[in-house]
Amino acid sequence: MSEISEKSRLRTENLNLYYGSRHALKDITMEIPSRAITAIIGPSGCGKSSLLRVFNRMNDLIPEARVEGNVYLDKISVYGEETDAVALRKKVGMVFQKPNPFPMSIFDNVVIGPRRHGVKHRDELESIAENCLRRVALWEDVKDNLRQSALNLPLGTQQQLCIARTLAIEPEVILMDESCSALDPESTMRVEELMTELAQSYTIMIVTHSMEQAARVSDMSAFMMIDDEKIGRLVEYGTTEQIFSTPKDKRTEDYITGRYG
Amino acid sequence: MKLSAKSSEKIAKSIIWAAAMLVVAVLAAIVIYILAKGLPTLSWSFLTEIPEGGGAAGGIASPIVGTVLVTAVAVLIATPLGVGTAVYLAEYTKGGAITKIIRFSAESLAGIPSIVYGLFGFIFFVMYLGLGWSILSGGLTLAIMILPTIIRTSEEAIRGVPGSYRETSFSLGATKWQTIYKVVFPAAIQGITNGIILSVGRSVAETAALVLTAGSSLRMPTSLFAPTRTMAVHFYTLAMEDISPANAFGTAALLIILIFIINVGANILLNRFISNKGKKKEAKGGKRN
Numbered sequence: 400m401s402e403i404s405e406k407s408r409l410r411t412e413n414l415n416l417y418y419g420s421r422h423a424l425k426d427i428t429m430e431i432p433s434r435a436i437t438a439i440i441g442p443s444g445c446g447k448s449s450l451l452r453v454f455n456r457m458n459d460l461i462p463e464a465r466v467e468g469n470v471y472l473d474k475i476s477v478y479g480e481e482t483d484a485v486a487l488r489k490k491v492g493m494v495f496q497k498p499n500p501f502p503m504s505i506f507d508n509v510v511i512g513p514r515r516h517g518v519k520h521r522d523e524l525e526s527i528a529e530n531c532l533r534r535v536a537l538w539e540d541v542k543d544n545l546r547q548s549a550l551n552l553p554l555g556t557q558q559q560l561c562i563a564r565t566l567a568i569e570p571e572v573i574l575m576d577e578s579c580s581a582l583d584p585e586s587t588m589r590v591e592e593l594m595t596e597l598a599q600s601y602t603i604m605i606v607t608h609s610m611e612q613a614a615r616v617s618d619m620s621a622f623m624m625i626d627d628e629k630i631g632r633l634v635e636y637g638t639t640e641q642i643f644s645t646p647k648d649k650r651t652e653d654y655i656t657g658r659y660g
Numbered sequence: 661m662k663l664s665a666k667s668s669e670k671i672a673k674s675i676i677w678a679a680a681m682l683v684v685a686v687l688a689a690i691v692i693y694i695l696a697k698g699l700p701t702l703s704w705s706f707l708t709e710i711p712e713g714g715g716a717a718g719g720i721a722s723p724i725v726g727t728v729l730v731t732a733v734a735v736l737i738a739t740p741l742g743v744g745t746a747v748y749l750a751e752y753t754k755g756g757a758i759t760k761i762i763r764f765s766a767e768s769l770a771g772i773p774s775i776v777y778g779l780f781g782f783i784f785f786v787m788y789l790g791l792g793w794s795i796l797s798g799g800l801t802l803a804i805m806i807l808p809t810i811i812r813t814s815e816e817a818i819r820g821v822p823g824s825y826r827e828t829s830f831s832l833g834a835t836k837w838q839t840i841y842k843v844v845f846p847a848a849i850q851g852i853t854n855g856i857i858l859s860v861g862r863s864v865a866e867t868a869a870l871v872l873t874a875g876s877s878l879r880m881p882t883s884l885f886a887p888t889r890t891m892a893v894h895f896y897t898l899a900m901e902d903i904s905p906a907n908a909f910g911t912a913a914l915l916i917i918l919i920f921i922i923n924v925g926a927n928i929l930l931n932r933f934i935s936n937k938g939k940k941k942e943a944k945g946g947k948r949n
Binding site: 455457460462485486488489492493495497499501502503511512514515516561564565568 | 754827829831843
């Protein structure tokens, strides 16, 4: 596991998120270390995914969503007036809950990002595709079927492909929103191995419902819960070891030990 | 007398079945009648010769060319306008006053009888713009007429694209237009194409709007500014003025065959296109779609 003392990549200060009049996240201040996996855990509806989506401004797509407070990616203010959400998303990639390849070939899926960003040469695209597919340990399986539709792949493989597609935009941060929840145990294991491997070069944040997964793969854990007013709060944040062995907050302890819900 | 549940079920089923069969029977009767009357007239010379004696003799080469050109003009003009409007409605507006006005206009256009389009086309394109009775006037009039169909089918197709596709595309750093162009369009192309095919069918079959705008010249058109007579109009004229029932049925048979070929051909093309792209599966992503 990597050291937590490394330079922080992502940081929030008094982050508040509103969907219209609904207060979804309240006063969240946290630092997410680079080259490590930070897991956000907590019961359903506590705002885990909403928090994750703050970092790549995915909430922008919801018309009434509004963010207060500061969010930084290194020195870039994520919600700063100068910051272009499209450019930001090239640095902060996202893998979704369900594998969601586009209805096009495996190759076209992987290189859709680079193509969008102006890479035109066939050779260059081919080497990007090979590189990214190798990184997700998929190259040997699909190298002869690159022209086939990505939708014909098994679900687990689709998710690996989606990760490769995200890697192809050369992000610095990868957000994974319950990316294993639609997968069988074997595929889950493959994706978890991949996460651990990727954490050596990327900052990774995951949202997970599985406590075991958080314990297995993450370096840092953030426990979230809704308060009495149904607003998502960060209850406790620390190294995964500390959160799982000596939680400071009673609510964390209850959740970890399964006494909650 | 009270029927048992079982027998009322049986009766209901037979009535519904009869209704469905009646539809098939009506279609079959029309097609068989027209083909039986018209097929004997169809021959290579009928397809390649220009009509003579107002259609009493000769073939229907010029009406065939006229039909193709008028339809082509209509579809080429209406498709970009219609698809563009659909994209605007489906992707760029959030249901404000402008959206309502656009949608109301499109729906109203759909309810106007084609003869009224013809009258408008005659006054505006033929007289005011001075295009005269011409392929261009006819094509422009038809373009307005088929616009609502293209808008509606395209908008539905675009709305049918799962939100996760857009979300994923944005997450990969795509702009809105890149997302629409590279992700939404390919996923919606089947529905959009269906709308265009429907419109081609309507254009090929239209008479009233074209009598007033494209004219009824039987000469082989030499430019888009030349008047022409489409097959449907030719058929109408031959039948109404009792010029040549045989040739009228020949034209009608060809029309039916043509529309059949357009439908089947488009379906085959589409199916091939879709199997290349992989089967369309639901791929609904995150929770906030």
